[in-house]
Structure formats: structure tokens, C-alpha cells
Amino acid sequence: FVLNTFYCKCIVNIKKLKRESNIMRYSNLAGAEILEDYQTFAQMIKFRQTEAKKSVIIKISEVSHIEHLKQFCECYARIVNIFPYNTIDNNRFVLMECSSDKDVEALRKIAVCKASPEYAHCVTPFFLYKPRFKLHINQKTLNKDNYEYYSNFETPNLDEINQSLKKIESVSNQMMFLYNALRITELNIRLRFYTATQISYYLSQLFINLSVVPFGSSVNGFGQIGCDLDLLCKTNISSDDKSGWKKFLFMTQVIPLVDRNEQKHFLDVVGTIMRTCIPGITDVKKILEARVPIIKFRNLYTNMQCDLSSTNMTALHMSELLYLYGQLDRRVKPLVFTIRKWARNMNLTKENPGQWITNFSLTLLILFYLQTKDILPSLTSIKIFSDKSNTIDNFDWFLKWKNTVSSNDESLSKLLCEFFEYYSFFDFKTQGLCLRDGITKVKKDVSPLYIYNPFNPSLNVSKNVTISELLRLVEHFQRAFHIMVYSTEKDTLVKLINFDLNLTINNGFNNKNKSEFINEKFIPNVTDTNNLQKMEKNIIK
Numbered sequence: 001f002v003l004n005t006f007y008c009k010c011i012v013n014i015k016k017l018k019r020e021s022n023i024m025r026y027s028n029l030a031g032a033e034i035l036e037d038y039q040t041f042a043q044m045i046k047f048r049q050t051e052a053k054k055s056v057i058i059k060i061s062e063v064s065h066i067e068h069l070k071q072f073c074e075c076y077a078r079i080v081n082i083f084p085y086n087t088i089d090n091n092r093f094v095l096m097e098c099s100s101d102k103d104v105e106a107l108r109k110i111a112v113c114k115a116s117p118e119y120a121h122c123v124t125p126f127f128l129y130k131p132r133f134k135l136h137i138n139q140k141t142l143n144k145d146n147y148e149y150y151s152n153f154e155t156p157n158l159d160e161i162n163q164s165l166k167k168i169e170s171v172s173n174q175m176m177f178l179y180n181a182l183r184i185t186e187l188n189i190r191l192r193f194y195t196a197t198q199i200s201y202y203l204s205q206l207f208i209n210l211s212v213v214p215f216g217s218s219v220n221g222f223g224q225i226g227c228d229l230d231l232l233c234k235t236n237i238s239s240d241d242k243s244g245w246k247k248f249l250f251m252t253q254v255i256p257l258v259d260r261n262e263q264k265h266f267l268d269v270v271g272t273i274m275r276t277c278i279p280g281i282t283d284v285k286k287i288l289e290a291r292v293p294i295i296k297f298r299n300l301y302t303n304m305q306c307d308l309s310s311t312n313m314t315a316l317h318m319s320e321l322l323y324l325y326g327q328l329d330r331r332v333k334p335l336v337f338t339i340r341k342w343a344r345n346m347n348l349t350k351e352n353p354g355q356w357i358t359n360f361s362l363t364l365l366i367l368f369y370l371q372t373k374d375i376l377p378s379l380t381s382i383k384i385f386s387d388k389s390n391t392i393d394n395f396d397w398f399l400k401w402k403n404t405v406s407s408n409d410e411s412l413s414k415l416l417c418e419f420f421e422y423y424s425f426f427d428f429k430t431q432g433l434c435l436r437d438g439i440t441k442v443k444k445d446v447s448p449l450y451i452y453n454p455f456n457p458s459l460n461v462s463k464n465v466t467i468s469e470l471l472r473l474v475e476h477f478q479r480a481f482h483i484m485v486y487s488t489e490k491d492t493l494v495k496l497i498n499f500d501l502n503l504t505i506n507n508g509f510n511n512k513n514k515s516e517f518i519n520e521k522f523i524p525n526v527t528d529t530n531n532l533q534k535m536e537k538n539i540i541k
């Protein structure tokens with residue numbers, strides 16, 4: 001067996017291994033650091049998709065196999081990067097980036113022709129046919145410490161975060177720390193695009209004009225470790241209809257699927273195909289009766305929990321908008337990460353959607369607040385969304401905004417404090433948030449929280465939030481504002497993100513009934529009142 005011969009002859013050079021193991025530490029870096037130059041959303045997506053198409057995933061059983069595997073693969077393909085990782089099931093994989101998709105093809109060919117069931121320890125899940133080859137390892141010459149594995153799937157432990165935060169003096173630096181500790185890593189970003197590309201690859205064999213693209217927090221710059229992977233089916237409608245005979249295969253040619261029933265049928269079929277035909281896909285659940293029909297599944301090899309929806313281009317535009325806002329000012333992301341973490345730990349946001357605020361709506365609250373501070377522009381003043389065709393212009397616009405926006409140089413800490421203050425006294429009773437114009441507008445209906453959909457002002461993004469959830473949210477805004485004002489710098493963030501029962505909120509029900517309190521709460525009269533004095537009355541110290 002040719003591979004055995006190859007490995008028997010393999011002499012491992014430890015020095016070389018040490019040097020090269022640096023490559024494998026790239027996964028500590030976040031995507032933004034590697035892609036230093038600004039890319040438009042479309043450029044970023046294209047870049048990541050190309051990268052994913054040049055990558056394969058290989059399952060290995062031993063850390064010590066990596067170098068052998070690399071040397072073996074180098075006989076057939078040019079390898080650019082190697083990222084080893086562990087999934088939560090404790091399976092070991094390597095994400096290997098080649099220099100072109102032709103290299104991937106070359107690897108696929110040998111994987112297919114050398115497949116042999118007796119060598120079950122080395123499998124490349126990307127390949128339709130599992131490649132297996134036996135590794136002959138000289139254990140004495142290998143130093144396993146040269147290889148680090150990354151489990152990029154678990155949220156950092158709160159105790160560890162607390163310990164680290166206590167060592168940092170200023171709140172702004174604590175926020176930066178939190179952002180760096182929580183954001184998704186380079187490897188995680190690659191695995192997300194890899195997952196999408198892999199599903200795209202299989203589905204495109206059946207649905208000729210279909211591709212699967214990630215959206216939501218995986219691509220908008222606000223993704224935290226462990227966030228779900230939102231995917232949508234995108235159709236490339238071309239005027240060239242020579243493939244018309246394939247129409248009968250499915251309805252991808254009549255997409256966009258505006259009709260909800262069509263979407264349900266389409267996702268039903270896709271779910272079945274995925275369950276039976278795509279390697280590594282497990283736990284497929286069809287949630288077709290939801291407001292937005294989706295298929296939930298897990299990819300075992302990339303460890304991604306995915307939600308696949310039908311064609312929904314607004315969601316992609318929304319991701320683009322959030323991505324752009326995140327790029328416009330360096331303070332946006334640390335602020336959003338801190339507030340999202342705070343909300344999650346206070347149980348204001350939850351893993352599943354319900355009658356509470358979602359991460360998405362919360363992010364819009366933050367972005368709107370930054371618009372009121374002149375840190376971010378309104379949607380109408382962003383040229384990119386009024387003229388989508390001219391990308392060079394978009395880029396110029398971006399640079400121009402970046403260079404002119406520095407008039408507000410408030411610290412992260414001050415922005416955080418003022419965010420909590422702003423929404424502690426916001427007139428939720430009558431006003432809605434309009435990011436399109438960057439101003440508040442009278443609510444269009446009785447929904448407790450009203451955030452105008454930036455792309456469709458007739459819709460309220462936060463329609464799901466009930467009055468009691470909004471009340472809870474406002475109470476927590478007040479509590480957080482109180483902590484920000486009265487805590488020492490060093491304690492502030494730890495107190496904020498850890499729920500302290502001793503710091504309970506006076507929910508105002510003591511002397512009043514609930515509806516009385518809600519009425520009072522939502523008819524604020526704060527223009528002539530010092531906010532802080534009002535806080536004193538509302539909060540039990």
C-alpha cells in the first residue's frame with residue numbers, strides 16, 4: 001500500500017515541526033485581525049466563500065498524525081494553513097486550507113481511490129467516499145506538544161471571565177477584554193463558511209441555481225462563540241435559461257419563494273435530502289409552522305448548530321447593514337458585546353425565541369442609541385443602501401464617514417453608562433425607534449416595544465416583546481445604570497454581568513398594583529428631573 005511505504009520513510013524534523021506549528025496557532029486570531037483592510041460585506045462574503053472552497057476537513061484520531069497527514073497531502077496538493085480542533089463530542093479534526101480548489105480536487109481523488117474500510121481512524125468527511133489510510137508513526141520522534149487543539153465551541157467560563165475582569169482597572173478596557181474573549185475566532189468563522197459551502201455543494205447538484213449562504217451574527221461582526229449558524233438559500237436567477245429542462249427537478253427556478261406554502265414544501269424536501277445525503281448532518285428538525293419556516297440541524301464535523309431558511313434576502317441585507325455599522329466605529333462592537341453578555345446573564349435574552357427581546361432587537365436598540373450620539377449615521381444617509389450597484393462609491397463613502405465621524409470621542413465606559421440611562425427613561429409608551437431616519441417616531445400600534453424594520457417601516461422588528469418583558473428590561477436598564485454610577489471602576493463590569501440577588505430591583509409593585517405602576521412607568525416625565533435623583537427613588541440600595 002503506497003501510503004504505508006510513504007509513512008515508513010517519513011523522518012520527522014522536530015525543529016521544522018516547531019516552526020510550522022505556529023501556523024496552527026492562527027486560530028487564536030479573530031478574522032478582523034487577519035483581514036486588516038476594510039472589505040465591503042460582499043467582498044468579505046466572497047473572500048470567505050473562496051477560502052472555504054479551497055478547504056477540506058479531515059478527521060484524525062491522534063494529535064501526532066497531523067504532521068504525517070500534512071506531509072502526505074503535500075505530495076498531492078499545496079497546503080496553505082492547518083487548523084486542528086476538537087468538537088464537543090471529543091472528535092479531532094483538521095481544517096486544511098489548500099492554495100486552490102484544484103488542490104482540493106486532487107485530494108478528493110486520492111481520498112476516493114484509497115478508501116479502505118479497515119483503516120477507520122482517518123476520515124475526510126467532506127469527501128463523499130471516505131478516505132482511509134494507515135499511519136506508521138515513530139512515537140519516539142514525535143513531540144505531541146507541538147500541536148495545539150482548539151475547542152472553539154464553548155463559551156468562556158464566567159468564573160474565568162470574572163477573574164480576568166477583576167485584574168483590569170478601567171471599564172473601557174474591561175469591555176475590550178470581554179469583546180476579545182467572546183467574539184468568534186478565525187477558525188470558527190472558517191468552519192461556518194465551510195459548513196455553508198458544503199451544503200451548497202450538495203444542494204446545487206439538485207437545484208441548479210441554488211447556493212447556501214450564512215447570515216446573522218456569523219457574518220455581521222457581532223457573533224459570539226457558540227452562536228448559531230443562520231443559513232439561507234440564495235438563488236442566482238440568470239437570463240440564460242438553457243437549463244430549463246431541469247425546472248421539473250424543483251422550484252428553484254421560480255424563486256424567490258414569496259408564498260409561505262412554497263417555502264414550506266421546499267424546506268421539507270431540502271430537510272429530507274440533507275438528512276439522507278449530506279455527510280455529517282444530524283438532528284434534522286423541520287420547523288415549518290413557525291413565522292419563518294426553518295430547518296434545524298447540527299453538523300457533526302464542524303460542530304455547528306444551524307438554522308436553514310428559505311430565500312429571505314431582507315435578512316441578508318440586514319446582516320450587511322449590521323456589518324457596516326460594526327465597521328464604522330471601533331466602539332460599536334465592544335459596546336454591543338458587553339450589552340449582549342449583560343442581557344444574557346440577566347436572562348433578558350434566551351437561547352430560544354419567545355416573548356422576550358432577541359439579540360437582534362437588542363443590537364438595534366444599541367445602534368439607534370449610537371445614532372442619537374452622532375456616532376453612527378441613519379440608514380437614509382448611507383449611500384450603500386440607496387445605490388447598491390456602485391461598490392467603489394460605497395467604499396469611498398465608508399472612508400469619508402470614518403474620517404469625519406470623530407466628533408464624538410466618548411469612552412466606551414461613558415457610552416455604556418449613558419446607554420443604560422437613555423433606555424431607563426425612554427418613552428416606550430408612545431415612541432418607536434426608527435433607525436432608517438435616526439430619530440424616534442410615534443408607534444404605529446400598541447406593541448410595547450416598537451423598532452421600525454429598517455427595510456420595511458410598516459413592520460415592527462420587536463413585535464414579540466410583551467409588556468412584562470419590556471418592564472423587566474427597563475428595570476434592568478435602571479439597575480445597570482445604578483451599578484455604573486455607584487460602583488468602583490474595577491468592580492463595575494463584574495457587577496453588571498453577574499446577577500446579584502442583594503441588588504434586587506424595586507419593581508414598584510410594593511405600594512401600587514401592577515397596571516398602575518406600568519402606566520406610571522411608561523408615561524415618563526424626565527425632562528425637568530435629574531435622572532439620577534429619580535433613580536434613587538426607584539432602586540433599593
Ligand code: GTP
Binds near residue numbers: 216217224
Ligand atoms: P444570535 O443571537 O447571536 O444568533 O444573533 P443573530 O443576529 O444571528 O440573531 P438571529 O439568529 O435571531 O437572527 C438571524 C438574523 O435574522 C438577524 O441577524 C437578522 O438579520 C434577521 N432577523 C432576526 N429577527 C428578525 C426580525 O424580527 N425581523 C427581521 N426583519 N429580521 C430578523
Ligand code: MG
Binds near residue numbers: 230
Ligand atoms: Mg443567529
